[in-house]
Amino acid sequence: MSTDSNTKYVGKAPSRVEGPLKVTGQAKYSAEFDVPDLVYGYVVSSPVAKGKIRKIHADKILALPGVLQVFSHENVPTLAWFDRSYKDDVAPGGSPFRPLQDDEIKFSQQPVALVVAETFELARYAASVLEIEYEQEKHETDVEALREKGQEPGSGKTGYKPPVRRGNADKGLSKAEHRIKQEYVHGTQHHNPMEIFGATVHYHPDGKLTVYDKTQGVFNCQQYLKKVFGLSADKARVVNLFMGGGFGAGLRPQYELYLSVLAALELKRSIRLSLTRQQMFSLGHRPHTLQTVELGTDASGALVGVKHKAVHETSRFEEYTENVVNWSGMLYQCPDVHLEYEVVPLDVFTPLDMRAPGAATGSIGLEVAMDEMAYAAGIDPLEFRRRNYADRDQNEDKPFSSKKLREVYDEGARRFGWDKRKMEPRSMREGNRLVGWGMAGGVWDASMQKAAAKATITADGKLTVSSAAGENGTGTYTVMTQIAAETLGLPMEAVTAKLGDTTLPEAPVQGGSWTAATVGSAVKSVCEALGEKLLKLAQKMDDSPLKGAKPEDVEFVNGLIRLRKEPRQSVVLRDVLQVSGEREIEADSSVMPNPLNMQKYSMHAHNAVFVEVQVDEDLGTIHVTRVVNVVAAGRIINQKTARSQVLGSVVWGISMALMEETVMDHRYGRYLNHNFAEYHVPVNADVRDIEVHFVEEEDPHVNPLGVKGIGEVGLLGVAAAITNAVYHATGKRVRSLPLTIDKLL
Amino acid sequence: MNPFTLTRAASVDAAVRDFSGHEAAAYIGGGTNLLDLMKENVAHPQHLVGLNKLPLSAIESTTGGGLRLGATASNADTAWHPEVQQRYPLLSQAILAGASPQLRNMATNAGNLMQRTRCYYFYDTATPCNKREPGSGCAAIGGYNRIHAILGTSEHCIATHPSDMCVALAALEAVVQVQGPDGERQIKFEDFHRLPEDHPERDNTLKPGELITGIELPAQGFAENFAYLKLRDRQSYAFALVSVAVGLELDGNTIKEARLALGGVAHKPWRDRAAEDLLKGQPATEATFRKVAEAVLKEAKGQGTNDFKIELAKRAIVRALTQAAAGEQQASDVFTNSNP
Numbered sequence A: 001m002s003t004d005s006n007t008k009y010v011g012k013a014p015s016r017v018e019g020p021l022k023v024t025g026q027a028k029y030s031a032e033f034d035v036p037d038l039v040y041g042y043v044v045s046s047p048v049a050k051g052k053i054r055k056i057h058a059d060k061i062l063a064l065p066g067v068l069q070v071f072s073h074e075n076v077p078t079l080a081w082f083d084r085s086y087k088d089d090v091a092p093g094g095s096p097f098r099p100l101q102d103d104e105i106k107f108s109q110q111p112v113a114l115v116v117a118e119t120f121e122l123a124r125y126a127a128s129v130l131e132i133e134y135e136q137e138k139h140e141t142d143v144e145a146l147r148e149k150g151q152e153p154g155s156g157k158t159g160y161k162p163p164v165r166r167g168n169a170d171k172g173l174s175k176a177e178h179r180i181k182q183e184y185v186h187g188t189q190h191h192n193p194m195e196i197f198g199a200t201v202h203y204h205p206d207g208k209l210t211v212y213d214k215t216q217g218v219f220n221c222q223q224y225l226k227k228v229f230g231l232s233a234d235k236a237r238v239v240n241l242f243m244g245g246g247f248g249a250g251l252r253p254q255y256e257l258y259l260s261v262l263a264a265l266e267l268k269r270s271i272r273l274s275l276t277r278q279q280m281f282s283l284g285h286r287p288h289t290l291q292t293v294e295l296g297t298d299a300s301g302a303l304v305g306v307k308h309k310a311v312h313e314t315s316r317f318e319e320y321t322e323n324v325v326n327w328s329g330m331l332y333q334c335p336d337v338h339l340e341y342e343v344v345p346l347d348v349f350t351p352l353d354m355r356a357p358g359a360a361t362g363s364i365g366l367e368v369a370m371d372e373m374a375y376a377a378g379i380d381p382l383e384f385r386r387r388n389y390a391d392r393d394q395n396e397d398k399p400f401s402s403k404k405l406r407e408v409y410d411e412g413a414r415r416f417g418w419d420k421r422k423m424e425p426r427s428m429r430e431g432n433r434l435v436g437w438g439m440a441g442g443v444w445d446a447s448m449q450k451a452a453a454k455a456t457i458t459a460d461g462k463l464t465v466s467s468a469a470g471e472n473g474t475g476t477y478t479v480m481t482q483i484a485a486e487t488l489g490l491p492m493e494a495v496t497a498k499l500g501d502t503t504l505p506e507a508p509v510q511g512g513s514w515t516a517a518t519v520g521s522a523v524k525s526v527c528e529a530l531g532e533k534l535l536k537l538a539q540k541m542d543d544s545p546l547k548g549a550k551p552e553d554v555e556f557v558n559g560l561i562r563l564r565k566e567p568r569q570s571v572v573l574r575d576v577l578q579v580s581g582e583r584e585i586e587a588d589s590s591v592m593p594n595p596l597n598m599q600k601y602s603m604h605a606h607n608a609v610f611v612e613v614q615v616d617e618d619l620g621t622i623h624v625t626r627v628v629n630v631v632a633a634g635r636i637i638n639q640k641t642a643r644s645q646v647l648g649s650v651v652w653g654i655s656m657a658l659m660e661e662t663v664m665d666h667r668y669g670r671y672l673n674h675n676f677a678e679y680h681v682p683v684n685a686d687v688r689d690i691e692v693h694f695v696e697e698e699d700p701h702v703n704p705l706g707v708k709g710i711g712e713v714g715l716l717g718v719a720a721a722i723t724n725a726v727y728h729a730t731g732k733r734v735r736s737l738p739l740t741i742d743k744l745l
Numbered sequence B: 001m002n003p004f005t006l007t008r009a010a011s012v013d014a015a016v017r018d019f020s021g022h023e024a025a026a027y028i029g030g031g032t033n034l035l036d037l038m039k040e041n042v043a044h045p046q047h048l049v050g051l052n053k054l055p056l057s058a059i060e061s062t063t064g065g066g067l068r069l070g071a072t073a074s075n076a077d078t079a080w081h082p083e084v085q086q087r088y089p090l091l092s093q094a095i096l097a098g099a100s101p102q103l104r105n106m107a108t109n110a111g112n113l114m115q116r117t118r119c120y121y122f123y124d125t126a127t128p129c130n131k132r133e134p135g136s137g138c139a140a141i142g143g144y145n146r147i148h149a150i151l152g153t154s155e156h157c158i159a160t161h162p163s164d165m166c167v168a169l170a171a172l173e174a175v176v177q178v179q180g181p182d183g184e185r186q187i188k189f190e191d192f193h194r195l196p197e198d199h200p201e202r203d204n205t206l207k208p209g210e211l212i213t214g215i216e217l218p219a220q221g222f223a224e225n226f227a228y229l230k231l232r233d234r235q236s237y238a239f240a241l242v243s244v245a246v247g248l249e250l251d252g253n254t255i256k257e258a259r260l261a262l263g264g265v266a267h268k269p270w271r272d273r274a275a276e277d278l279l280k281g282q283p284a285t286e287a288t289f290r291k292v293a294e295a296v297l298k299e300a301k302g303q304g305t306n307d308f309k310i311e312l313a314k315r316a317i318v319r320a321l322t323q324a325a326a327g328e329q330q331a332s333d334v335f336t337n338s339n340p
C-alpha cells in the first residue's frame, strides 16, 4: 500500500485555520457585529448583598433626551413562571436567578436595572446617576465562618457524583505506620476571560431576532430564550463564532443575553449590551473551598486509608456542585476510602464551573497531601505514587479503557531530571536562591456527548462541515478541518468548518474537554457518510475502477478515491463531482457515546507535572523557573493546538498557585479586587520554561477517534506541584493558596 | 461617567486660564488614571484641559548641573532618555518597574506624581471612603488592607501613594515646578505629597488650578551606588507591596552620603532623613543596614492584613542597601534580563 499521503492531517501540527482572521481583526466577537440602528444598554448592579429594592427613581434619567427606557422589576413584562423554564442544560438544582423579576437582592452586584439609550455613553452616564433606594438586610457570605452549616448536596447538576465510600477508612488508618491529616484552602476565583461578556441583538423587521451572544453553547441559549420568552427556534437564531476565552464562564446563559433580548423585544429595536470588567465578577466563580485530607500508609508505603472532605459555598437559590473529592478514590489504589462533600448556602451568586472544575480543586488537596505523606513515610514523592498506582478504577470497579500514567511518570521524570533530586528540603540552591523540585498529577473524565454534523461538497471540490458547537479559542475549527480533510482526502484549504450558530446541526455546550471527541466524531461520521455517496457516484462513471468496491475497500487520499489494496486503481474526486452533474452533495450524521463501552470501561485522561521553583527566602518571592507537563489523553489530533492548550493550563496553574484570588469583604458581602489591576493573573515575565509532552494512548473504546480531550487535564497538579516545590525549596509547607509573599515570610 | 468638555491648551498660561474659567475642571495628561476614575464614577470633572500640546515634553540639562524633566514627557521617554539612564539610573529603573510598557508610553511625568491611590474601597463607590467622599468613613480600616500603609496613617485614611517613579524622585531630592493663577512656584519633593491627617481627600499640596510644568533633578544622581527594589505580587504590571529606593555615596566602605525612600508603605513616598543620618559615616555592612531598617520601621503600625509589610520592608531595606553598596546594576527582583 502506498504511503504518499499529503492529506493525512490527523496527528500533525497545522496552525489554527482562523488565525489570520483573528490577527487581522476580521474575526467578529459577539459585541462587535455591525447591525443598523443600534441602541445601547448598560447594566446597573446592586451595591448591597442582600435586601430589597424600595424604589427606582427612573423619571430623572428618562427625561434625558436619548434615554429610551429603564428596565427593572417595576416595569418588566410577565415572563415564564416556572423554574424549569429558566433552567439551562448545565444548571444545578434549585431556582435559577431571574434578572429584574422582583425586588429582592440576592447577591452583591446583582443586576437591578438596565438603562437603554441611543448611545453607549449616554446609557452609561444615565446608569451612573440612576437613584435606587435599597432596604438592606443582614447577609452571610463567609464560608470559613459558616462551614459547620455545610450539608451534603442532593443530586446536584448533571455529571455530579456523590462522594465515594468503600471499606473502612478509619480502621485502615488506625493500622497505619505513618499518618498525616491537614487542611487546605484556596480563595474564590473568577474565570476572567479577556473578552468581556456581551451581546448584539439584531431585531429584524419581521420581529425575528439574530442574537450574537458570548456563550459556550448557542443551543443552550436558544432553548433558554424559547422557554423564558416563548421565542420559537425560527424566531431567535443564536450565533457565537469566536470567543476571547470562556473557561466555563459561558457554560450557562448569562444575564447579558436575558437583558438584551428583553430590551430588544420590548423596544422592538436592535441593541448592544456589553458588561464591564467589574460586572464580570458577578457571573459565577470557582468557590472558596476548604479541604481536609487524611492519609496513612503501611511500612511499605502502601496507602491503607484515604479520607478527603471538601466544603464550599453555593448560592441561596441554587445548589451548585462539582466533583472535588472523588478523584481521591480513583487516582491511587486504596481499599479503604471515605470521601465527604458539603456545600453551604450563602448570599452570593451561584458558583460556576471553571477550568477543570472540582478536579483542579481536589488535586490541590490530594496531591499536596500525597507529598506530605511521602515525606512522612520517607519515600520519594514520585516513587510513592508509583507504589500506589491504580490499575483499575476502584470508584466504579471497572478497568480503564486505557491508562498510560506509568509511562507519563517515566517520561516526565526523564525530561525533568527528577533522579537528580535530593529528597531533603532546603538542600538545593542556586546563588542566593533556594531551589525546589516538586511534582503532582491528576485525572480527568474523557467524555463525549451526542452531536450532529453536516457536510456539503460542491462541484469545485470545496467541502463545508458544520456543527453548532462553540469555539472557545481552543482550536475546534482547526481540528474539524483536519478530520474532514483527512477523511475525504482533500487539502485543508478546500475545507471550511462552521461552528457556533443555531442554524447548524445541534451540538452540546462547549465544556468538559469533550468537544474534540464529540464534534470530531460527528465530523468524521458525516464525512464518511458523504464519502459513501461519492463512492456511489464514482461507481456510476464509465469504466470506473471502483465498481463493486465497498466503502471499506476504498480510501480518500490526495484528492483521489482509490482501492486500498490497489492504490493505482483510482478516480479523481473532482472528476466524480463534475461528471455527476450535481451542484452539491450533502450528508448529515449524528453520533453519541457508546453506552456499552461506557458501562464496561472507566474513561479518563491523566497527567503528571514536574516543577522547579526558585525562592528568595528573605523577600518571600517565588519564581516558577521550569515546568514539565506530561499528558496521556488518548490520541492527539493536533500537536500544536493541543500543546497550546496545555501551555495555557500551566499558566493558569501558576496563576492558581501564586496569584489568583477574588477577595471578599464580608462586611459588605462584596468582592473587592474586581478589576485586572488587582485581580492578578500571570504576565509574560512570570512565565518561564514550559515543556509539554504527550504520551499517546491507543484507545479503541473511548470514542471512534480515540481522543480524550486535553482542554482541562493539563491544569491538574500544577498548583500542587508548585506548592510541593516550594516546600522542597524552603521546608515550609503552605496550605493556603494563592501562595503570596506574605505567606512565605 | 459624566459628560464633559475638552479643550487642548496651546500654552501654559492658556491652560491655567482655561482651568480657572471652568467649573469642576481637571488637567489631563495621558489619561491612564483619570479616565479610569471617571469611568468608575470616582472623579466627575465637567471640563478637561488637555496638556499634550503644551511645550513641556523636553528633558534638558539645567544650568546648575541638574536635569529638568518636562511635565508632559512620557514615563517611557523619561526612563529611556540617555541622560536619565546614565546620570539617574535609579529614576530610570523605578519608572521601568512600574505599570506596563503601554501605560508608560501614555503616562506623563506630572500625571505620575498626581496619580491617586489604588485602595480598593476608593475605587468602589458602593463602600465608604473618606478620600473619595470626606466624612463617609474609611472602609480599609478593619477591612482588607493588604496593600495599605504602615507608616504615617491617620484614623481617617490608611491609603498609600502607588507610584514607583515618585519614590526615586523623593530619594533624589527633586523639585516640582508649578504654575498657577497666582504665578509660579517651586515645591520640594518632600513637601509635595502629604500625609492623610484630617484631610485624606488631599493627596498633595498643589493649590486649585496649579499646573505642574516640570520636575528638576539636582546634579547628584547616585549613578554608582543605587538600588530600586520593588516587591509585588507578580513580576510586572503590579503595584509595589513595598519598594525601596537607595542612593549611596561611598568612600571605600564608608558611607558618605545616603538617600533612602520607601514606596507602598505610606500616603506619600516615605523618605526617612533620620535613617539617612544613621547611615552617614558608617561602614556599609549588614549590621548597619539592619539597624537602619529597624529604625525606619520603628513607628510602623500594621492594620491586620498588611502586618507582613513591616517585616517585608525591613528585609527590603537591608537587601536594597546591600545591593546599592555592592554597586549591582539591576536591583529589582526581576531576574530575567530586563523589566518587561
Ligand SMILES: Cc1cc2nc3c(=O)[nH]c(=O)nc-3n(C[C@H](O)[C@H](O)[C@H](O)COP(=O)(O)OP(=O)(O)OC[C@H]3O[C@@H](n4cnc5c(N)ncnc54)[C@H](O)[C@@H]3O)c2cc1C
Pocket: A676, A677, B026, B027, B028, B029, B030, B031, B032, B033, B034, B035, B036, B051, B071, B075, B097, B098, B099, B100, B103, B106, B107, B108, B109, B110, B111, B112, B113, B114, B115, B162, B163, B164, B165, B210, B211, B212, B213, B237, B238, B239, B240
Ligand atoms: C493597571 C495599571 C497599573 C499601573 N501600575 C503602576 C505601577 O506599578 N507603578 C506606578 O508608578 N504606576 C502605575 N500605574 C499608574 C500610572 O503610572 C499612572 O496612571 C500614570 O503615571 C498617570 O499619568 P497620566 O499622564 O496618564 O495621568 P492622567 O491620568 O492624565 O492624570 C492623573 C492625574 O494627574 C493630574 N494631572 C495630569 N497632568 C497634570 C499636570 N501637568 N499638572 C497638574 N495635574 C496634572 C490629572 O488631573 C489627574 O488628576 C499603573 C496604572 C494602571 C492603570
Ligand code: SF4
Pocket: B117, B119, B120, B121, B122, B128, B129, B130, B131, B132, B137, B138, B139, B140, B141, B156, B157, B158, B159, B200
Ligand atoms: S484608606 Fe483612604 S482611600 Fe482607602 S478607604 Fe480609607 S479613606 Fe478611602
